[in-house]
Amino acid sequence: MNRTRPLHRRLLCTLVAASAIATVLATPAWAQQQPRDILASARATGVIRIANTQASPPWSMLDDKNQPAGYDVEVAKEVAKRIGVARVEFVADLFKNFVEGLKAGKYDLVMNDLTPTAEREKQVDFSTAYGLEDFRIFVRNANNDIKDRPDLKGKRIGVTAGTSNESWSRENLLGSEIVTYDNGGLVFNDLAIGRVDALISSHFGGMKYATVNKLPIKEVGPILTYQLSAAAMAKNQPALREAVSKAVKDMRADGTIDRLSNRWLGVSYQMSAEISKAERP
Known part of the structure; x- marks a missing residue:
């Protein structure tokens, strides 16, 4: 008589139960x-x-x-x-x-x-x-080269990851390098210190952040798109x-x-x- 099979079954049941408990515990409430x-x-x-x-x-x-x-x-x-x-x-x-x-x-x-x-x-x-809201181009105050969308070709453009700003930029700025940021505030800071050449943001969001944080950036060009x-x-x-x-x-x-x-x-x-x-x- 093979006495190892019941032991194996008990061990297998124990492992399955432990795995199920671990899965529940690991799943956020x-x-x-x-x-x-x-x-x-x-x-x-x-x-x-x-x-x-x-x-x-x-x-x-x-x-x-x-x-x-x-x-x-x-x-x-x-x-x-x-x-x-x-x-x-x-x-x-x-x-x-x-x-x-x-x-x-x-x-x-x-x-x-x-x-x-x-x-x-x-x-x-x-x-x-x-x-x-309407979306615009933002650049540093000292930048007089970027005035409209065609001027973004070959430039590094900052956007917030996962936003419609990112998807719009990837669809419409094919000649630009799109740089994504998880934190929307960091993209403005990086523009101010020159790590990106421009960024795409809403008019209200961009102006609010620039004003509150006293950043040397400005809005240029016509409205790029409207978004509900x-x-x-x-x-x-x-x-x-x-x-x-x-x-x-x-x-x-x-x-x-x-x-x-x-x-x-x-x-x-x-x-x-x-x-x-x-x-x-």
Whole structure:
């Protein structure tokens, strides 16, 4: 009689059980607990998790009390209130991680100047747009050679990794070297000290960062492109998508979006009207 087989079976069962336990322990809690209905769960717990970079003013940043602040932050808080969720838990992450973070259940929404591109829409869903901005070329103050898009050929162009700035630059600046940065602030610092020749950024974001940090950089040339921004969420969450979109539409209609954009972007910019124009076919 072969007595080693029961021993082998017991050993195998022990190893399989240990492996299963290790897998559970190694899996982040947020990846194990993504509810089927995110909106219902958020209403029940009173908390919704919303991701932003907290490093891309004026959209999201940290204030003097180290708390999230900015246009997207204020919009997110108002949206949460209107969809029946008492509190927002802001989750800081990099732009390049947003889509995968949503798919993995790391957070419930992304609200940080995120453009609903065709590629992103294959992987996540978007609400009605709540923001719009134009993108420009930024160079050092002493640079008088770069004045428009053709002048970028053969130059090192800085962009934030994972943003629509990066995808646009790769599609449209084929003769340039595209240099990516995980931290959107570092690209401005590197432009100021000459590590890149120019960078592509939103008008509002670029001017805000340059002004606050007193960097010797300037905006040149005409607008390169316009891009909408909307709340992103995991696929197959129709209730969440409908609720967020309704909240945003109501905020555009009742003047809340314009009030918040005036506070963070300036009174001369009429956000709701600009969004409506950009949405027209």
